[in-house]
Amino acid sequence: MKNLKKILALTLALSAALAMTACGSGSAPAASGAASGSGADGKTVYRTLDQIKESGTINIGVFSDKNPFGYVDENGEYQGYDVYFADRLAKDLGVEVNYVSTEAANRIEYLQTGKVDVILANFTVTPQRAEEVDFALPYMNVALGVVSPDSRVIDSLENWDENDEMIVISGTTAETYLTESYPNIKLQKYDTYANAKNAIENGNGAAWANDNTEVIAFALQNPGYTVGIPTLGSSDTIAPAVSKGNQTLLDWINSEIESLGKEQFFHADYEATLVDTYGLEYEDSLVVEGGAAAQN
Numbered sequence: 001m002k003n004l005k006k007i008l009a010l011t012l013a014l015s016a017a018l019a020m021t022a023c024g025s026g027s028a029p030a031a032s033g034a035a036s037g038s039g040a041d042g043k044t045v046y047r048t049l050d051q052i053k054e055s056g057t058i059n060i061g062v063f064s065d066k067n068p069f070g071y072v073d074e075n076g077e078y079q080g081y082d083v084y085f086a087d088r089l090a091k092d093l094g095v096e097v098n099y100v101s102t103e104a105a106n107r108i109e110y111l112q113t114g115k116v117d118v119i120l121a122n123f124t125v126t127p128q129r130a131e132e133v134d135f136a137l138p139y140m141n142v143a144l145g146v147v148s149p150d151s152r153v154i155d156s157l158e159n160w161d162e163n164d165e166m167i168v169i170s171g172t173t174a175e176t177y178l179t180e181s182y183p184n185i186k187l188q189k190y191d192t193y194a195n196a197k198n199a200i201e202n203g204n205g206a207a208w209a210n211d212n213t214e215v216i217a218f219a220l221q222n223p224g225y226t227v228g229i230p231t232l233g234s235s236d237t238i239a240p241a242v243s244k245g246n247q248t249l250l251d252w253i254n255s256e257i258e259s260l261g262k263e264q265f266f267h268a269d270y271e272a273t274l275v276d277t278y279g280l281e282y283e284d285s286l287v288v289e290g291g292a293a294a295q296n
Helices: 002-024 049-055 081-093 104-112 173-181 193-201 212-221 247-261 265-273 280-286
Strands: 057-062 070-072 096-101 133-135 140-149 165-169 186-190 207-211 225-238 241-243
Touching: 049 057, 049 247, 057 081, 057 104, 070 081, 081 096, 081 247, 081 265, 104 133, 104 241, 140 173, 140 193, 140 212, 140 280, 165 173, 165 193, 173 186, 173 207, 173 225, 186 193, 193 207, 193 212, 207 212, 212 225, 241 247, 247 265, 265 280
Parallel strands: 057 096, 165 186, 165 207
Antiparallel strands: 133 241, 140 207, 140 225
């Protein structure tokens, strides 16, 4: 009898242990519309190229408030440089595009959770980000820049007044760069581009640091502001990003970018979406064709 009790107890203990192991292993279930594919970390979920084709829709994350790169117009339609590219990706893939509005801080999260298949939201390539997502070939050059009011143009960060604050957007390379390179500068952080623009216009900070393409556009569109620092730190590139490990989709996008370069697609994109803001003088310095970025 005692032996029988011991056997029963051992059986129950083993059953409980197996149940706990089953509950604790494996990745979280994919969100609706996400695939069963998963990254090496066991958490990232994604849809492969074939799964996207089969569904008939590709989910692409873009900005909705960053004119002229990604924004929603007065008719509720997505427009801009990134959107022009996204439309072509969907067309050549033979699927419809579903735009998902994203903010700088949640671009990686949206990929890792399967909310989007691709991010096309002015995503600057950095070594830190490349550890969490896979970047395709670049399609644009970019650097950081600083814009400030004409009444007090900031043209250097070396003599920064410690009583002043710099406006940045959370999750951007500007935030990372300033935190690491200028820890003495107090940062005033905002979640959206619209809020950052409002902050500089309301005088909440001495200057605004962001991609130079963004601050140049702001100064051109808003009299009374000057880009005193047009290039801060090193020059970088902007590229599409997919979930870590989604090799089939990554390979297709790379092939597509190379193919589009043969027809000078991104120059056409620039002239359709950016020329009114920047003019022709910036075209060759900003545009990257065929994924062949200039070496710095």
